[in-house]
Amino acid sequence: MGGGSKAGKALAQSLSDTLGLQHTLLFPTGWAAGYGAIRGIVRSHDYIVMDALAHNCLQHGAQASTQNVSVFIHNSPESLAKRLERIRRKAPDAAILVVFESLYSMDSDCPPIEELVRVSRQYDAHTMVDIAHDFGILGKDGRGLLADQGGYGSVDLIIGSFSKVFGAIGGFVASGDLNLIRAIQGFSGSYTFSNFLTPPQIAAAHAALEIAFSEEGRKLRNDALRSCKYLRALLDAQGLQTFGIDSGMVIVKVGQEARAREAYKRILDDGVIVNCIEFPAVRRGEARFRIQLTPEHTADDLLYSAGVIAEALTYVGLVQETKRSA
Numbered sequence: 001m002g003g004g005s006k007a008g009k010a011l012a013q014s015l016s017d018t019l020g021l022q023h024t025l026l027f028p029t030g031w032a033a034g035y036g037a038i039r040g041i042v043r044s045h046d047y048i049v050m051d052a053l054a055h056n057c058l059q060h061g062a063q064a065s066t067q068n069v070s071v072f073i074h075n076s077p078e079s080l081a082k083r084l085e086r087i088r089r090k091a092p093d094a095a096i097l098v099v100f101e102s103l104y105s106m107d108s109d110c111p112p113i114e115e116l117v118r119v120s121r122q123y124d125a126h127t128m129v130d131i132a133h134d135f136g137i138l139g140k141d142g143r144g145l146l147a148d149q150g151g152y153g154s155v156d157l158i159i160g161s162f163s164k165v166f167g168a169i170g171g172f173v174a175s176g177d178l179n180l181i182r183a184i185q186g187f188s189g190s191y192t193f194s195n196f197l198t199p200p201q202i203a204a205a206h207a208a209l210e211i212a213f214s215e216e217g218r219k220l221r222n223d224a225l226r227s228c229k230y231l232r233a234l235l236d237a238q239g240l241q242t243f244g245i246d247s248g249m250v251i252v253k254v255g256q257e258a259r260a261r262e263a264y265k266r267i268l269d270d271g272v273i274v275n276c277i278e279f280p281a282v283r284r285g286e287a288r289f290r291i292q293l294t295p296e297h298t299a300d301d302l303l304y305s306a307g308v309i310a311e312a313l314t315y316v317g318l319v320q321e322t323k324r325s326a
Contacts, residue, residue, distance in 0.1 A: 003196025011206045015172055018143065018213060019152045023181040024174040026197055030132050030161025032190035033171030035061040037128065037159050040184030040191070042066055042097055049083045050099035051075070053106065055130055056281075058099050068094075074104075075111040077119045084123035096125035102145045103134035106282050106290070108244025108251045110134070113149040127155040136165030136212045137248045142221050143213075156180065165248055166208035170197050223295035224248055231293065231302045238310035239319050243288070252289040252309065255318055260287035263312040270308040 012024040027033035038061030042048060047068040062069045073079035087096060098120040103110050120127045135144040152158055157175045162168040175181055185191060211217045228246045235242055235252060243251040254260040257278045264276040278287040313319045
């Protein structure tokens with residue numbers, strides 16, 4: 001039930017040391033960590049206030065835990081304050097959990113973390129932050145955006161994943177509060193009733209973690225971010241719009257779903273792999289391509305990819321004029 005191993009304890013300790021949080025709990029996947037963390041600590045009479053674009057696992061965890069779920073406008077401290085003020089008028093002594101992400105995977109944008117935490121504290125609400133997409137690549141020494149905006153100790157609970165930056169499998173929950181961790185262990189079905197990570201999975205995640213925060217990792221991180229900046233510039237020159245900040249992914253605006261699928265097929269046929277993102281992951285009519293970059297992509301790879309993407313979107317009528325880069 002839940003399980004564990006010496007290797008797993010060593011991985012959890014490495015994460016705790018990196019995050020500066022005393023307690024870390026491993027999960028079989030990042031989705032299970034997000035869902036299970038909320039399910040483990042929120043009771044039916046508690047309240048959850050979450051960002052409107054919070055990840056699927058967070059939404060499902062909230063919906064499974066309580067009917068008292070509300071959303072605030074994406075990345076808006078003002079909207080969060082209004083939601084919290086309304087709850088406090090109605091239930092002055094209720095437990096409230098505020099949930100948001102440090103980097104959003106469908107827009108590559110980040111919130112004003114310190115301001116969201118400040119507002120949450122003002123209304124005596126707890127905070128949970130999903131760091132899956134920036135931990136290991138953004139922030140000082142790759143330690144994530146939250147590390148530069150108040151630090152991990154400024155929030156109550158952290159959730160993350162090994163399947164993004166680290167290219168492995170598994171998820172984790174970390175906190176400075178042992179009571180939260182014990183509650184998740186006891187009441188999170190995605191922890192208690194799932195198999196523990198296998199030794200090869202743990203070894204891969206641990207090795208990736210060690211590389212990410214080494215000198216080798218610094219170079220790999222810089223190369224990946226340099227590729228991101230270059231690809232965004234190439235796409236912009238082709239008349240395409242990209243979202244958000246430089247990160248481990250480039251998000252390309254597409255639009256109508258049927259045309260997006262047609263362009264997606266042409267791109268794959270030309271040997272370029274992108275993710276076609278559409279409803280329900282994003283709003284209807286706002287399909288987009290998400291491109292994951294690695295340090296191994298060369299300038300020629302990116303030049304070719306930008307040309308293929310622009311040509312496909314032009315063919316389906318989503319870009320008026322473009323020239324395929326040669």
